[in-house]
Amino acid sequence: MAAKLTVPISEQQIRALKVGDQVLLNGVVFTARDAGHKYMIENFVKGTCPDSERLMYDVLKEGLKGGVIYHCGPVVRKRDDGKYEFVAAGPTTSIREEPYQADVIGHFGVRAVIGKGGMRDKTLKGCQEHGAVYLHAIGGAAPLIAECCKEVLDVYKLDFGVPEAFWKLHVEDFPCVVTMDSHGKSLHEKVRTDSEAKLQQLLAAG
Amino acid sequence: MQDFTDQFVELIKSTSTDLSPDVENALAAACKQEAKGSAAEGALATILENIKLSRETGRPICQDTGTPIFHVWYPMGVSQRSLREQIKSAVRIATERACLRPNAVAALSGKNSGDNTGVDFPTVHFDEWEHDYLKAGLLLKGGGSENCGCQYSVPSPEFPASRDISGVRKAVLEAACKAQGMGCAPGILGVGIGGDRATSMIKAKEQLFRPLGDANPDPELDQMEKRLHREINELGIGPMGFGGKTTVLGVKMAQLHRVPASFFVSVAYMCWADRRKIMTIKNGKVTIEAP
Known part of the structure; x- marks a missing residue:
């Protein structure tokens, strides 16, 4: 049975999660991907927040504390009432954020990162140190996940383009699997190690 | 020369929202093979559900509608330049209708053109062939x-x-x-x-x-x-x-x-969302089908 997890999430709730656990996520989530992570690192984590970005910094500081980052570049539709809705919103490949993720988690107090394909050692260590998990969503399941995105609450940095903007959403029962936990365990490490061993066997057999 | 813009829009919509049966059947067969209750089985079951939902609702199977890669085979006398313009218009219309995500960004600045067109974007390959009708393949290839x-x-x-x-x-x-x-x-x-x-x-x-x-x-x-x-x-x-x-x-x-x-x-x-379709336009009749 999948456990419900509601934002804001406490460290205790995160520490209770183990690789393989299924989770239904509820509450406020921010999308952020390549341009977003580079921006957060350059302006807030490594840089001293320029005045022009002060408002954005406040939004992220408030929204990401105990919060969730979703690696996603959605297809959106602007409705007649001027509000946006998500049409298709599956996860994007997370590994591209590997150089940034642990620092973003630490700086903002992020508790969960949703994506696909898994991440590597630096992020795993970050999860362990700060009390965060990596949640795997089903790549390509875009309309299905869009149905869990009940409301687009706001959008920031739309000048980055639709896929790269920060979309603030309310999600209900967003299905994910814990594939990297806060105890140093990663399903991706295990699958990689096992498959590389099998590869060597196949190559040796010619 | 006839304008095929509307037909190209249909090709894009079909490719983005209706996965071909060969791929869907292969995924269904794979789902049966995985261990009951495993994460692998769960992933494939979700994928199969998603394929149906996308077909029923006309929404993109995957939000990453990728680089649209067209391959057009055309009879003698057809203008490549016109076809390219028609394909670009079709891509703009399909983007407006949320069949495609705006995906074309300038390489260095990252600025999104907003309509899926740009320098050599979308990709179009042309071949003149011996037949008297037009055939166009489309592959939506995610990043x-x-x-x-x-x-x-x-x-x-x-x-x-x-x-x-x-x-x-x-x-x-x-x-x-x-x-x-x-x-x-x-x-x-x-x-x-x-x-x-x-x-x-x-x-x-x-x-x-x-x-x-x-x-x-x-x-x-x-x-x-x-x-x-x-x-x-x-x-x-x-x-x-x-x-x-x-x-x-x-x-x-x-x-x-x-x-x-x-x-x-x-x-x-x-990816598993192997979105490719072939359109033929023969004697005014348009057919869009799986390869």
């Missing part, structure tokens, strides 16, 4: 899977392999292992052997238009396709990289002539 593609120059200090079919096998196995689940496994591999760096990769991508159940006309390649399909699945990477029995749904290969000095093996990785 996550595209990043898993690679090219080997055989042999090299980094990649000691032989310039024969066993060297090709080694390259494809390595590529599949390196991709893990990051290209949205279970994927399909297109492989180009020979050519130059560019033609080799184009040939690899062309293979993705082949039906999953077809046989390669070259017996040596046919045998290797089946062997690699089996062996890559033995790697155990599984759907989404969760571990499991199905890592790829198929491997499709082709060879090109090369110069004596070069031996390239190019691997194009396509």
Whole structure:
């Protein structure tokens, strides 16, 4: 049975999660991907927040504390009432954020990162140190996940383009699997190690 | 010359929202093979549900509608320039209708053009052919899977392999292992052997238009396709990289002539959302179907 997890999430709730656990996520989530992570690192984590970005910094500081980052570049539709809705919103490949993720988690107090394909050692260590998990969503399941995105609450940095903007959403029962936990365990490490061993066997057999 | 813009819009919509039966059937068969209650089975069940939902609601199967790659075969006398303009218009309309995500960004600045057009975007390949009708294939190739593609120059200090079919096998196995689940496994591999760096990769991508159940006309390649399909699945990477029995749904290969000095093996990785369709326009009748 999948456990419900509601934002804001406490460290205790995160520490209770183990690789393989299924989770239904509820509450406020921010999308952020390549341009977003580079921006957060350059302006807030490594840089001293320029005045022009002060408002954005406040939004992220408030929204990401105990919060969730979703690696996603959605297809959106602007409705007649001027509000946006998500049409298709599956996860994007997370590994591209590997150089940034642990620092973003630490700086903002992020508790969960949703994506696909898994991440590597630096992020795993970050999860362990700060009390965060990596949640795997089903790549390509875009309309299905869009149905869990009940409301687009706001959008920031739309000048980055639709896929790269920060979309603030309310999600209900967003299905994910814990594939990297806060105890140093990663399903991706295990699958990689096992498959590389099998590869060597196949190559040796010619 | 007749305007085919509306027909191209339909081709884009169908490709983005209605997965071909060969892929859907292969995913359904894979789902039955995975252990009951496993993450791999769960992933495939979700994928199958998503395919149905997308078809019913007319929404993109995947939000990453990728690089639209068109291949147009046209009869003598048709203008490539007009066709290219019509395809660009169709892409703009399909983007407005949320069948495509605006995906064209300037390489360095990252500025999104907003309508899926830009420098050499979308990709269009043209061939004049002997028939009197027009045929157009479309492949929507997402970025996550595209990043898993690679090219080997055989042999090299980094990649000691032989310039024969066993060297090709080694390259494809390595590529599949390196991709893990990051290209949205279970994927399909297109492989180009020979050519130059560019033609080799184009040939690899062309293979993705082949039906999953077809046989390669070259017996040596046919045998290797089946062997690699089996062996890559033995790697155990599984759907989404969760571990499991199905890592790829198929491997499709082709060879090109090369110069004596070069031996390239190019691997194009396509995600499970293997979105490709073929449109024919014959005597005014439009047909859009799976390859």
